[in-house]
Amino acid sequence: MSASLQTVSGSVQRVGVVGGGQMGAGIAEVCARAGLDTVVCEADAAAARGARERVAASLERAVRRGRLDRVRAEDALARLVFTGSLDDLADRQLVVEAAVENADVKTGIFAALDKIVEDPEAVLATNTSAIPVMRLGMATQRADRVLGLHFFNPVPVMPLVEIVTSLHTSAETVRTAEDFATATLGKTAIRSQDRSGFVVNALLIPYLLAAIRMAESGFATAADVDAGMELGCAHPMGPLKLADLIGLDTVAAIAESLYGEFKEPLYAPPPLLQRMVEAGLLGRKTGRGFHTYDRG
Structure with a gap:
């Protein structure tokens, strides 16, 4: 593994999020608020602008409600990059897919990420609510680095993340994901087997x-x-x-x-x-x- 990445040791610093809708924007927000360099990829430039507006509005609500101070909100937004190209995720250490709940769409994204993300030890995660993680992992040549990271809506408020492992997911990948969810994002993680619907x-x-x-x-x-x-x-x-x-x-x-x-x-x-x-x-x-x- 590259010394600059050290993903397994829990030093994930560069995160990608595919999809900037309600869930993807929330995941991107909590990553940026945790101090991570975060790139959000949408279908095109117009959708990427919409995703940025979604995150900015959520941060503004948090400020108005006294949950976040203005400086931290501005810092979080400054850590976010919004793009219409998956190629901009090439250097990411962990990518969370949060696209539409459609197996064909998600499978296509994972097949593309497998070719784009350069570090072979990067973690590729899905926020799917029910699609088998195994199906998505098998669309790649690194099924051992694929797992589910299922967040709950609204992501900045809900404290739970389900970590879903397929038959191929390595223990090393699980440790990295669990450290990311708990130590970095401050969430509570529970583990689930790869069965449709998971626990919740x-x-x-x-x-x-x-x-x-x-x-x-x-x-x-x-x-x-x-x-x-x-x-x-x-x-x-x-x-x-x-x-x-x-x-x-x-x-x-x-x-x-x-x-x-x-x-x-x-x-x-x-x-x-x-x-x-x-x-x-x-x-x-x-x-x-x-x-x-x-x-x-």
Whole structure:
């Protein structure tokens, strides 16, 4: 291994993030706030500008709410570079893929990163919620350096990261990723085997789908389903509000992945969820899902 990189020793300093949407922007923000040189790659220059605006807005919210001082926010933004070219990730020590939850798209990204990222011992991680890590690792010639780093939304606030290992992931790669998540980013890490949904979504998605079926059948309104779980079970957010926050397209994609792997009926996306996705009613990000939102 190159003396300048020393990835295994926990000295990851140069991070790449592929995808600057809600999750990718959040991952990039926490990396920059941790003092890391961070490059965010989007599909093109226009999307890269949108990603920068997304991170800048999140940092500004943190300042307004007293969670971050102005100088640290400005320093974090200064550590970020936004690009429309994967080639700009060539010198990265760790890359987190946070693209759309589509197996073909993610596989293509990993195949490209395998050719672009120069250090053979760099860690290539995916933020997928449900797609098998093995499938992505096998798109590369370095499956031992591929694993899942699954963050939760909103990334700057949520303290958990799931570390997901495939049958090929090396112990050295796991140590590097765990040190990155805990010592560098200050997150709590839990480990999961490479099964669709991992720990959290394998438990969460059937619950969300049950709530959707309840509303779909007319058994209870969306407002009453959410109020029941918030006030009756002390959940901070009802299941349909949570589905809207996650994004109904993402919920449907995870459900399809879970059902495809396990063939359990409770994992199958309900027809109402599928129709809402087809209609573009995706929750908070579009202004309407099971509830309506002010997009401003």
